[in-house]
Structure formats: structure tokens, C-alpha cells
Amino acid sequence: MDVSAGAIAATTSRSSAGQRLHDLDALRGFALLGIFVVNITFMASGYPGNLITDPAFSSALDDAARFLSAVFVDMKFYILFSFLFGYSFTLQMEAAGRAGAAFAPRMLRRIAGLFVLGALHTALLYGGDILMTYAVVCLVLLAMRRVRDRTALRVAGVLYGLVLLSLLASGLFVNSSTFLPTRAEALANAEKATAAMLGGWGDVIGHHLSGLPLLVLQSATFQGPTALAMFLLGMVAGRRRLLAGVSGHEPVLRRIQLIGFPVGIAGGLAYALGGGNGESLAVGVSAATAPLLTAAYVATLLRMMHSPRFGFVRSALAPAGRIALTNYLGQSLLGLLIFSGIGLGLAGSVSPAGTTGLALLIFAAQLAVSAWWLRHHRYGPAEWALRRVTNGRAAGAGVPSVEHRLAARVGERRAR
Numbered sequence: 327m328d329v330s331a332g333a334i335a336a337t338t339s340r341s342s343a344g345q346r347l348h349d350l351d352a353l354r355g356f357a358l359l360g361i362f363v364v365n366i367t368f369m370a371s372g373y374p375g376n377l378i379t380d381p382a383f384s385s386a387l388d389d390a391a392r393f394l395s396a397v398f399v400d401m402k403f404y405i406l407f408s409f410l411f412g413y414s415f416t417l418q419m420e421a422a423g424r425a426g427a428a429f430a431p432r433m434l435r436r437i438a439g440l441f442v443l444g445a446l447h448t449a450l451l452y453g454g455d456i457l458m459t460y461a462v463v464c465l466v467l468l469a470m471r472r473v474r475d476r477t478a479l480r481v482a483g484v485l486y487g488l489v490l491l492s493l494l495a496s497g498l499f500v501n502s503s504t505f506l507p508t509r510a511e512a513l514a515n516a517e518k519a520t521a522a523m524l525g526g527w528g529d530v531i532g533h534h535l536s537g538l539p540l541l542v543l544q545s546a547t548f549q550g551p552t553a554l555a556m557f558l559l560g561m562v563a564g565r566r567r568l569l570a571g572v573s574g575h576e577p578v579l580r581r582i583q584l585i586g587f588p589v590g591i592a593g594g595l596a597y598a599l600g601g602g603n604g605e606s607l608a609v610g611v612s613a614a615t616a617p618l619l620t621a622a623y624v625a626t627l628l629r630m631m632h633s634p635r636f637g638f639v640r641s642a643l644a645p646a647g648r649i650a651l652t653n654y655l656g657q658s659l660l661g662l663l664i665f666s667g668i669g670l671g672l673a674g675s676v677s678p679a680g681t682t683g684l685a686l687l688i689f690a691a692q693l694a695v696s697a698w699w700l701r702h703h704r705y706g707p708a709e710w711a712l713r714r715v716t717n718g719r720a721a722g723a724g725v726p727s728v729e730h731r732l733a734a735r736v737g738e739r740r741a742r
Contacts, residue, residue, distance in 0.1 A: 347417075349569050349631065352640040354410050355647030356627055359689050360403025362657045363395060366685045368454050369661030370676050372519025375454075375537065377604040378512040383677045391678035396602050397594035401609075401616045404456070406624065408553045411460060412560020413569070415467060425717075432716055433468050437461045439715035443655070443708065448541070451658035453534035459545040459553060467557045475562045482558040485551045490614050492547070497607025506604070523666050523673040530666050552613070574632025582625040590619020645696035646689075649706030653692050660688055 373380040379392070418436070422429040444457030470478065507515060522533035563569070593615020600608030631640035646653055663669035664684070665676075676684065699706065705713060 348640055348644045349572060349628065350410065350413065351645070351647035351650075352631060352643040353406065353569075353624060353627060353647065354650045355643035355645070355653075355693075356623070357403045357407040357410060358646060358650050358653055358657075359685075360399050361407060361654070362689060363399050363682060363685045364403070365452065365454060365657065366661060366681045367395075367678065369452060369658070370665050370672070370681045371516075371674050372521075372523060372533075373516040373674075375519060376512045376516040377506070377602075378509065378516055380516070380674070381513075382674070385677075388678045391682055393598050395678075395682065396598035397591060398619075400594075400597070400602070401612050402590075402620045402623065404549075405552070405556055405617055405620045407456075408460075408556035409560040409563070409620075411464075411553075412467065412557035412562075413564040415464075415471075415557065415561055416564030419471070427717075429471075430468065432718075433464075435718065436712060436716040437464050437468070439712045440464070443651075443712070447655060447658060448538070449531055449534055451534075451655065451662050453537040453541065455541070456549070456553075459549050462545070463550050463553045463557060466554055467561065470558070471561070475565060478558040478562050482555040485555040485558075486613075489548060489551050489555075490610055493606050493610030493613060497605060497610055500606070520674040524671050525667045527668060530662070530668060572628055572632060574629045579625040579629050583622050586618040586620075586622025586625070590615050590622055594619065642693055642697075645700050646693050648700060649696055649709055651712065652706030652708040653696065655708055656692065657688065 367374045371380055418433060419429055422432050438461075440457050441461035444455050444459075444461060447457060448455040470481070473481075506512075519533060522529045522536075525533075593611050596615075597608045597612035600611065602608060627639070630636035665671075665673040667673075696706075703710075
């Protein structure tokens, strides 16, 4: 192969890899939006965390906002974010290989950094953190990184099946009233939690830390196993390069839409009408069908991003997804400043429709800020810090990328 052919091949390879990464970043940005729409309701009031509706917001508009979120948002985007984490795990393996670094020590440092960030995030910003759970579960993924695809898929299926069985069995055979507080107790607990959110640093941190036992329980019984199942699916998808070379015209994308939307929406309706998070059976039905609706969302987004008419969607979402960790932490910081007594003190005074609108407004601002930031920097602040821990050295923002160096060499040869 001569120099020109080699340059063309390298350019084509980089173009394919770039498309894959842009698609991945855009999907991650989309997942970040859905997660924030859910999280902001817990940042804004103590009622959702106590599985009860705030009686101050019981209008038809408020009920509609809660209902739509339950059908189309709840539980769907956590699944997508976890899948993408597993997919990105394979990219981390590739990056370690290119750098000639041992992957396990490198990943263990990254996991430790993620756990520390999660602990700080939980105590200072938002008690519903997912980073610590991801860090712990990633230890299992690291141990399983060499298993065959078939084994990974089987383990993922068994894990998710056990989660579904436990939820369905609990809904069918366990009387939740025996261990859940009464309505009066839940209302009192919600009022107390909201008051704590409106206090100073001590009250807010105390409120965040008071939810740790429930957070650990949820991680052990639901979020942890679910995350590991999605990590494994994402790892297999990453190995097989399922997002590489997507054109948006693949027949499978349409088939996913035709199956995923009706089944997923039906499950979302059953979840919303069946009592939502307060009923294990409703949660079980949602958990069984949410992956299908999530897959339909992904198929739709991929088709849109690769169409001439809606290609701008990828350009808009990708920067936010590329610095997803910074944006995730930033969302929690803004929630703290808007709702807690440390900031504006709006906890308990914003309606469900208002929190959804605020989430969309903040995310739109994050899209613009992310695009601006990446025009001047290679990494987000949180990504830079985590990358430094991972590599054991500074991630120099001014160091030319591999793509820049290759492009420069090709230009020099052409000039000759």
C-alpha cells in the first residue's frame, strides 16, 4: 500500500470511528436529558422520595405531567445510560491498548475516581446518586471482561430475569402495607424532608445522607443488578461495533420501532395506572417493557440523526453527551442552587409541569454551553479530573490529538 492509499484508509477509519463516537455521544446526551427529567422531581420536593403526591399540586395539568413522565420517561433512560456505559467500557479497553497500558490497573483507578466523585456528589449535591453504584458494579464488569459474548448475554438475561421475578413476586404475594408507611406518615415524612431541603448546609447534607440506607438497598436489589445486565449487553454491543457504520436505513431499526413503541407504551401505561413506584407489580411490568421502549427511542434517534432533515439532532446532542459526567454533576449543582435553602429555596413550590419545563430549559442551556466548551477544550472539567486519575497523569488539554497529528502528516506529504 502506498502512502496515499494508506492516508485514505486511515482517514476512512477515523471517519467511521468518528461517526460511531458522535452517535454514542448523542445517545448519551439524550439519556442525560431523560435522567434529569426524573431526577429534578426528587431535587424539587421531598414528596416523590416518599412515594406520595404533594397535595399542593393536584391539578389536571400536574396529574398529566406526572402521568406522561411515568409512561414515557421513568426507568427508560437509566437503562439506556447503563447500556452506553458498557459500550464505552470497550472503548476504554481499546484506548488502553493504543496507549500500551495495562487495562486492569487503569480501570481500577477510574473506578476509584468514579466512586469518590459519587460519594461527594451524594453528600454535597444530590442524594440520588448513581455513580457509586456504577463504580461498584463496574468491578464485576471488569472481572467479566474476557467472557465470551454468549456467556455475557446469558448472565445479563438471568440477572434481569431475577429482578423481574422478584418484583412480580413481591407485587403478587407481599402486602406492601405491612412495611410501607401509611398515607399520613408518608405525608409527614415528605413535609419533613422538604423542610430539610430548605435548610442550610448541615440540613441539606443530613437530608442527602439520610437516604443512604435506601440507596444501598435499591442498588443491591434493583439498580445494581439492572446496571450490570445493561453493562454486559453494552459490552457485547461494543465488541460487535453495533453503532459503527449505522446509516439510519437499516430495516432492523424500523422493526425495533414497530415492536418497541406499542409494547413499551403499553407497559408504561400499566405502570402509571397501576400505582407507579409505590407498587412492586407496576414496577415489574415497567421493568419488563421499558427496555423495548428504550430500544425504540434509540432506533428513532439513529434514524433521525442520519437523515438529511434531522441530522442537526446529533450535532446538538453529541457535545452534551461527550461531557456527560460534567453535565450530570452540573444538573445536580443547579438543582441544589435552585431548590435548596443554600440557593433560591424553591423546594416544594414548583409544580410537576414546572419542574419538567425547568429541566428542558436547563438541558437546552447545557447543549449550548457544552458545544461552546468543546470548541476551546478537549474535555469537560469532571472528565479531565477522571481522566487524570485513570491515566495517572494530567490529560493535557493543549496536546494535539492523534487525528490532528495524522492530518498534519498527510498535509505535509501532499505539500511535497
